[in-house]
Amino acid sequence: MNILFVHQNFPAQFVHLAPELIRRGHRCLALTDEVNKRETKTPTVRYRHRTPRPDGAVCRLGRTYTEMSDRGISVARAAAALRDKHGFAPDVIFGHSGWGETLFLKEVWPAAKLIIYAEFFYGARGRDVGFDPEFSTPSLDQAMITTARAAHLGMAMLSADAALAPTKWQASTFPPQLRPMIEVIFDGVDTDVLRPDPAAVAVLPDGRQFRAGDEVLTFINRNLEPYRGYHIFMRALPAVMAARPNAQVVIIGGDEVSYGAAPAEGTWKDRFLNEVRDRVDLSRIHFAGKVPYPAFVSLMQVSRAHAYLTYPFVLSWSMLEAMSAGACIVGSRTAPVEELIKDGVNGRLVDFFDVEGWSAALIAALAEPEAHAPLRAAARRTILQGGYDLRRHCLPAIADFVERVGRG
Structure with a gap:
């Protein structure tokens, strides 16, 4: 399959997954922000995102959505150039929803299967907001601001075919209607590197x-x-x-x-x-x-x-x-x-x-x-x-999940 990874800071969560899918015979490409200088052996193209930050006084509760959707536009235009100039058509797109990068990719490649990395969903209760009274006092205004910040996350999930969350609790932050879409598999710990060493x-x-x-x-x-x-x-x-x-x-x-x-x-x-x-x-x-x-x-x-x-x-x-x-x-x-x-x-x-x-x-x-x-x-x-070992569990499980989604 042709698999496109989208992340402004690639390889990020995909540092092990992309090489594994390449090893399995798939053709992988990464799309990332041109300011990202992290090294990777995965073939990579870069998008330019130069939109000024939105004026909060004008956007009000829509400021986060404006900022994230602006990035989504930059990514979609780069994706359209990949399609039109190079004939690239992914079977699977795997992207992080946190920065709006995946919002409009289905408009470029409607036939592609879109997987969202579902890391966290903003909420006004039971999460970070209002948890620490020293720095955050719960209020109606704060609740409305927090709820509005989740607009791009919900929209990203609605356009996706499947999603992946690293922990059960992080998956639980998403609205109940969306949770059936989410597979829970941790990114993985390299237990061969992270091991006890009495001579350390x-x-x-x-x-x-x-x-x-x-x-x-x-x-x-x-x-x-x-x-x-x-x-x-x-x-x-x-x-x-x-x-x-x-x-x-x-x-x-x-x-x-x-x-x-x-x-x-x-x-x-x-x-x-x-x-x-x-x-x-x-x-x-x-x-x-x-x-x-x-x-x-x-x-x-x-x-x-x-x-x-x-x-x-x-x-x-x-x-x-x-x-x-x-x-x-x-x-x-x-x-x-x-x-x-x-x-x-x-x-x-x-x-x-x-x-x-x-x-x-x-x-x-x-x-x-x-x-x-x-x-x-x-x-x-x-x-x-417990299901957190990179080589023995997580990496094979995530790669299998991507292949299953790709097969429909």
Whole structure:
């Protein structure tokens, strides 16, 4: 079959799938934004998207739809050029609905089967919006804004033939009428790379080294911000560092904003560091920034305790990768995490806002590594046997799913 992947940041979720489908004999092509410089061996064409951001005062509740549909137009015009100038006709199109890229592709190729990567559906209740009262107070205006933001996501699903979600909870965020379209298969964890290694050595950007067995507490966000609980983690640190005077804290993540609003000034990183600065030993807190993937792997292998927090939102790959590496996970008792972590079985769960509870759980994990060893082993078994292993389950299952959709 001819299979077209559409993603502004390709390869993204398709980093393993495209090569696998090529290996199976299909002809794969990627369509991505020209500003995307990520490397891939998949044949790739690029679209130009230069539409100015819409004026919120004019668009009001339609601002998100205007922005996303403008991108959809850019993608559709590039797709039409592929059709008209090169005769390209995909049997299957697989795209992420989050940025509007798939909205009009059925107008270019009506016979193609369209698969949507259904990552998350915005909603005013039971999800990220209004979850953290420190930053988001529920109101009618907020509910209307959030509901309106989902317009392009619903429209994308209505034009699709099938959809794929990585977790059951993320699939559950979509309206009940759309859920029968959604297959749930996780993207996959490479358990051969993410595995326990008693000889692991992690090297920080400043040259500092840690080894398996060292008292290392880890925390990772793409960017350090409230959506992933950075503020709660930092507030738990003073008690942890006082109780564990030899503990070293490694924090991975950038200073930008991935989700939610930016702070009024400065960065979220500095705002919450400054909140506890006079109550922690700064020489034992290591901000590593964004690190290369091998450095992340080695840090998960040497970690004695790994804190993972998230609003009810998209689950981070990093949590499952840490589980596969045999880390002791202390996770937030929020729905995306509870799908994977069972308290006292393969990790520990703490209420997202319970700062004292976080301190106590992290202190226990650092102080009693042997007692927590069964949780580590169970965490890895969850990934190996629970349907999250890339090579043994996820990749074959997703590739089979694409082929089934393509066959109708």
